[in-house]
Structures are given as structure tokens and as C-alpha cells.
Amino acid sequence: MTNKELIKKAAAVAKAKKTKSGLFADVGCALLSEKGKIYLGSCAASGSNTFCAEQIAIGQMITNGEYKIKKIVAVWKDEKGATFVIPPCGNCRQFMREIDESNLETEVVLDRDKTVQLKELLPYYDWWQRQE
Numbered sequence: 001m002t003n004k005e006l007i008k009k010a011a012a013v014a015k016a017k018k019t020k021s022g023l024f025a026d027v028g029c030a031l032l033s034e035k036g037k038i039y040l041g042s043c044a045a046s047g048s049n050t051f052c053a054e055q056i057a058i059g060q061m062i063t064n065g066e067y068k069i070k071k072i073v074a075v076w077k078d079e080k081g082a083t084f085v086i087p088p089c090g091n092c093r094q095f096m097r098e099i100d101e102s103n104l105e106t107e108v109v110l111d112r113d114k115t116v117q118l119k120e121l122l123p124y125y126d127w128w129q130r131q132e
């Protein structure tokens, strides 16, 4: 699965819809699990709750009994439909780490030809300095 193919899948589920109390699906996420399955998610931000697209995709993966992410990407579309790859927010970075420590090796797609490991987006993730 190339970055370009995964970006295309994430973009396909970014279909913004505004409602009286929220904005939904302006961000889409596609992830490739360790077992080779694709999970998709769209963000949901209502007046009472906010879920990132990554959280929705990861929730589907967990529901299917999987916890290891091989590769993940999120994209945002502007009002004119231009697509931008965006990095996961801090909460999602930590969430990916916490569902399985091996996800520190997850490839996070930042562009068609740029990928970083999750641990690079979590500097000091293992910083525990005992104090007297």
C-alpha cells in the first residue's frame, strides 16, 4: 500500500457536513493494520463531543480485535475540496501508543513521499527521570 493510495482512501471519507451544532467529516483517516486490513474514519465534532478521524478508524480496528497499526494517514479538505495531509494531534499520537506499545513503529504518512515513525512525533515518550 503506497502513501498515495492510503491518502486517496482517507480523502474519500472526508466529506464535510455542517449541522446546527457541529461539523462532521472534514477530516478523513485511513489506516493499514498489521494484518493488512484497511480501516477508515471521519471526524465528528458536535456541540457535546469531538472525535478525531483517527479515533473513529482506530475504534473500528479495535472493534475488529486488532491493535497494531502499520501505516496511518489523515487528510483535511478545505471548502473548495483541496486535500491536505495533516499529522495526528497529540491526543491521537498518545492514543496510538497506548493501545499497543509496538505502534511507536507505526508509519505516519505526512505526504506522498514522506513518512515518519510515531515515536518521532512523540519526543521524550520514554522520558522518566526518577527524582529523590
Ligand SMILES: [Zn+2]
Pocket (backbone or CB within 6 Å): 052, 053, 054, 055, 088, 089, 090, 091, 092, 093
Ligand atoms: Zn486527534
